[in-house]
Amino acid sequence: MSQPYTMNRSAITLLKALDDLVGDDFERFVFFLCQRDDKKIPKGAVFKKSQVVVAEKMIETYGNQDALQITIDILKEMKNNNLARQLEKQIQQQQKESDQNAVPVEKQRLAHESRETGQPAGVKVSVKEQEPDQYQIVMEKHKDWLKTRNSFIVEETAKDKKKIRLNDIYTDLIITKGESDAHDKVLMNGDSKLSDETRINCNDIFRKNEEEIKTVLTKGVAGIGKTVSVQKFILDWAENKANQDVEFLFVLPFRQLNLIEADYSLHELLVYLHPQLKGCDSNIYVDKKILFIFDGLEESRIQLSFRKGHVSDVHTKCKVEALIINLIKGKLLPSALIWITSRPAAANQIPSEYINHVTEIQGFSDSRKEQYFRKRVTDMNEANRIISHIKKARSLHIMCQIPVFCWISVTALQNCLTHIHKEEIPTTLTEMYSHFLLVQINRKNEKFDQSHEIDSKLLLESNKNMILKLAELAFKQLLNSNVLFSEKDLEECGINVQGAFLYSGLCTEIFKMESPFFRTKVYCFVHLSFQEFFAALYVFYCYLCKNLAEVKMFLPKTKVVEGVPLDVLMKHAVNEALKSKNGHLDLFLRFLHGMSLESNQRLLQGLLPHTMSSPESVEKIKQNLKHGQKKNINPERWLNLSHCLIEMKDDTLQQEIQTYLKSKKKSKKLTLAHCSAMANMFQVSEEVIDELDLKKYNTTEEGRRRLIPALRNCRKAILADCHLTKTSCENIASALQSANSPLRELDLSDNDLQDAGLKLLYEGLKSLNCKLEILRLSNCKLTTLSALCLRNSSLRKLDLSYNNLQKGIDQLFTGLKSPNCKLDTLRISDCKLTAESCKSIGKALEKSPLRELDLSCNELRDKGMKLVSEGLKSSHCNLNLLKLSDCKLTEQSCPGISLVLRKANSSLRELDLSDNDLLDSGIKVLSDGLKSSECVLEILRLSGCCLTSQSCSSLVLALHSNPTHLTKLDLSYNHLGPELEEFISLKRTSDNKLEANMDHCGELRIARGLKKYAFKLTLDPNTANTRLSLTEENTRLLLMTEHQPQGQDHRPKFQYVTQVLSAESLSGRCYWEIEWHQKASIAVAYKSISKRGRRNDCVFGCSKKSWSLDLSGSVGDLNNCSVMHNNKIMVSSCSKFNRVAVYVDVPAGILSFYTISSDPPTLTRVHTFRTTFTETLFAGFGLKNVNDSISLIHF
Structure with missing residues (x-):
């Protein structure tokens, strides 16, 4: 059933x-x-x-x-x-x-009762009936057992085991809602800013407003305090301080689960892991509110396949994997709460559909760092000295965001501040870890050998054998991304268990044999960073010993390995680290470069066969770091090279950048290394950068991409036309997800992102940390907007202009209708929208929060405008600005617009209807709306609307009837009479309020379409190549075999390319048509375009000074054409046509090329450029082969 x-x-x-x-x-x-x-x-x-x-x-x-x-x-x-x-x-x-x-919970419970009590199924026997106080007794025993295991932090060093009461030293960590995408090295790359807006208490992770949360995933990098947070949560529960609605709490660390191979039921597993439950049946907890804690997902060696079979009974025996999966999926004990902790890189093992809530532990804030040091160092003066020293060394201060690094720092610095000279106190990571190693080895000697060695060289020499074995283990396991090692792993490096125990301050035994249930021991270094330090030590030791076979992955394949210079080894190590997607070799690389300094080699000379002093090699290493030329590498990896230079105590890049930033002209070209170092400098700056405009930096495209990580610490970022890649999108998404992200405005216009790029950006846009308010994505080749969710977004302004959104517009406006949408400004100009698109636009306008909407340059036509008007007339529509220029509207759209103007409580302040053939009849209807007392319009643009003197009386009457609001009126490019001009002059003198633009008016302006901007051109013989023949009053161009006779004019002509410019310069709005034969080039160019030589800078479309439409002849019944600028083909197409046309609006920076087909004549736009014209423009024409020709058409 x-x-x-x-x-x-x-x-x-x-x-x-x-x-x-x-x-x-x-x-x-x-x-x-x-x-x-x-x-x-x-x-x-x-x-x-x-x-x-x-x-x-x-x-x-x-x-x-x-x-x-x-x-x-x-x-x-x-x-x-x-x-x-x-x-x-x-x-x-x-x-x-x-x-x-599914097995019904009731059925499961009844079946269990039958097994446990011997009673028929359905006969209820309560726990208290079996044994009156059993539940309370078990609960007390369970909490006491958990208190015993979690009340203390055990610091196991080489000297001793030190038990410290957790409540005495626990320092609040910052836990935030959401996530920041960070991999395990983000903190080490300087992302030390912590979120205040989404901060939560550890004990509140299952509370989220009124919503019920079942499964929580908590992320955090290595050593950030995940396990200690779990320990504190458990202790507070066991001491009845928090979460008392939870009746049973079970801890299932992945470290322990890894070791279980046999099949167990969930009940058996819980009894084994929590021995105080022995002898109890599952009725104790099966119908209670339970919390399962899975700690350390990154340590899991269990393959979690969520497609495998279901388990729903606590007594069904199966693999541990199946128990974990079915608990998380909710098939087993469906009401149970689940808490999983993980490093970011491993978190994707759990499908997001099974996670209700994500939190992230971000470590210590600056104030908590100090609090930690003062708790750990009882001597106030000593604590102050440690805090002061760490603050001075920026890289150390950043690392102290990680609690375990604070412990390492305290251990090393307490010894250094007491026993060594001030100038030798560690300031780099390599120095800090070297001193920590010395401290731990000395403590081991004191404990086991009852000796204390002051001479660091002798100290290391006496322990050299074991340290180098640990170093070998660290290196080999790091290459395989392993952080946990078995006894077999240790034995392969010549380490026995007793040896590891003696050096437990460095290699800690994680899990000891507590019962026959666990048959394996697992080991790891005290922290992942120490494994990376040891790995670097092993590589450097092998190099000095010429044992290069062990490190062959860092050597060139073609050279004789015995004679490889150190700088070559380092260069190949850099290349290997750059290949890493998650940066697992970043810190290793920093340590390796630190060891190249002779001063650090002297610290470790008891381990190394000799020190190596080669200033020339060290200088080459530095230069290699500064001049890395590889492309398509994640900028986060390049940032690490800046840290490598800091480890080598080279701050020249920082000094050069400071000089560059202080200079006014900023003309110096930045290298790739400069850009990486600058990104790091911006990223770790105490002050948030107001604006980051990548175009302002004199560097290459790759250099600009290297600057992208700086987005983490700026309010406004302009990345327009920076040739962004897939990796760039991932980095931008990462910045949007970063904790306490200050980024509020982002311009990604004119980049070939496409839908795939937008999908990558969505990962950042949907993050709780993202507070972006303004986003510009114009001309990014987008077609679908499914990845752009507006329902719960902080976005207020969105620019999607110049994308083909004909198929994606419905997705956008569906989001706009959400009550949670905050968008008030939307620009979708020239997005290939049609009348069909207007259905969703009109519906959305009825309830959207929009205040500004730009629909310009879309073929909405009258049919579409009617649908839009229905939305505009709604009492819930509160638009202040509406742009409808060049929407192919006619006088038939004016009645609907007029109704919008006179609707009750109208809010429309600015209306642009330019470049629509509204005619006098349309303006007459529109004026009825302008007359209304409800109309509050302040700015009206009617430029190029085919208006004549007949419109004057309508507009004059409207302005007389409702004179209080209108302040700007654009009537340029029309054919108006003197009546309106006289009225406007009168208003100017009376109240000095109305500004009117009636420039460029004339009889020609009443032509329909673009022909109202027709401009008469002639060819300039003074610029024409000598093989070009100009005829028909310089309106026809023909390419000849021979050079043509020249006059005495010595002004520069096109010397080798067969091109010519127009005699007239272009200004305002201009339109012209050309007939062509065979092959031709139609262009717009600055007069300063080079005319000497055969180089690309002379050819139309091949430099920054010209834009061209190349017509390459016919293929069958079709013609080929391509649009070029700066030697890049923007678009190529193939269609049948016999004419082409050009339209330019110089002030607006718009240049469009069209083809004109016949039968009937149809204007088809090929491509539009949008730019800022910086010089005087001229039309340009070029021919390719003999007898090619061009004729200018005059209207």
């Missing part, structure tokens, strides 16, 4: 269906719901209520399954068959899964 839906599951399914109904659709649904005859719901209970309230009322009235069926019935009555079918399929699929996999 099929299992019925639970209340919770039905409610979720119903609520999701209602959430898909937005605006009018949801109101219609409520109307139909209230009309039902059976168990009618009162209108007052659901009218104008939220989807949540309606869903609750339906389930209360009809029950779970009937509520779902009624929803389907109403959807079908509403003709919303797609949603109805979708809901039916969802219910059927869930029912199928339920039949196959």
